[in-house]
Amino acid sequence: MTRRAKLGFMVLIPLLAGAAAWTSVRPSHARTWVPEHARLPYAEIDGSIVRIRDVRNFRYDSTAAPIPAYETRTYDLDSLESVWFVLTPFARDWRGPAHAFLSFGFAGSQYVAVSVEARREAGESYSMLGGMLKRYELAYIIGDERDLIGNRVLVQDDDVYVYPVRATPAQARALFEDILGRANELHMQPEFYGTLRNNCTTAILDHVNRIASRPIRLGPRTLLPGYSDALALDLGLLDTELPIEEARRLFHVNARAIAHSDSPEFSRRIRARSVP
Secondary structure (H helix, E strand, O other): OOHHHHHHHHHHHHHHHHHHHHHHOOOOOOOOEOHHHOOOOEEEEEOOEEEEEEEEOOEOOOOOOOEOOEEEEEEEHHHEEEEEEEEEEOOOOOOOOEEEEEEEEEOOOEEEEEEEEEEOEOOOOOOHHHHHOOOOEEEEEEEOHHHHHHHHHHHOOOOOEEEEEOOOHHHHHHHHHHHHHHHHHHHHOOOEOEOOOEOHHHHHHHHHHHHOOOOOOOOHHHHOHHHHHHHHHHOOOEOOOOOHHHHHHHOEOHHHHHHOOOOOOHHHHHOOOOOO
């Protein structure tokens, strides 16, 4: 064997070993999760009636540990009226990194939010690098808005924007049903979260593209989701004619979420000024 061949062999062996180790890592539901990710939801649809098990409804304040609660809730698809795009940038000095999720409004001021997240184990924190290295499983969290929005406002102190989406009831229903189908898949078969391609924003994009007549492409404002509200506005997906900076001021809900954190009318109250 020549010297060059020996060097090539020495390089190839660790690469092959690393590839074998990478492919041998498998996602699992059998881990010790943080309480917020302890249960994955499952939906049963019978005609227009949806029964969802393990809807998350934790309670938070700024000082105490969250009070865990998972519930079974029922929704009537025939009364689904609206879709809302929720955006929470991670920093106030740069909008780039952010978390995004959707919420669905039913007649009678009933709302349910769906957040796609990196499922964390006990003692584990989120990192973008960890999301590239198969460190987290993927989780669809279905929950009460007082939980999913309240956590971001009261505990994480993030700015939260709740934008109305321009969608017909039929489009809202198709989107919700598509999301529930995906949540059921993950309930049965775990997958890894991916920072770049299997995350909160790309999941929303995938669901929207499955029902849209014109697909939305990946680009800088989806890879940096803090700017995804501006993209959605430019594409005519937000139900407002306001320029983006004015829309951000109007649909910023932190003050109202803090003021009404214990109110059973939380969802209606945080939208009190949210009109196009």
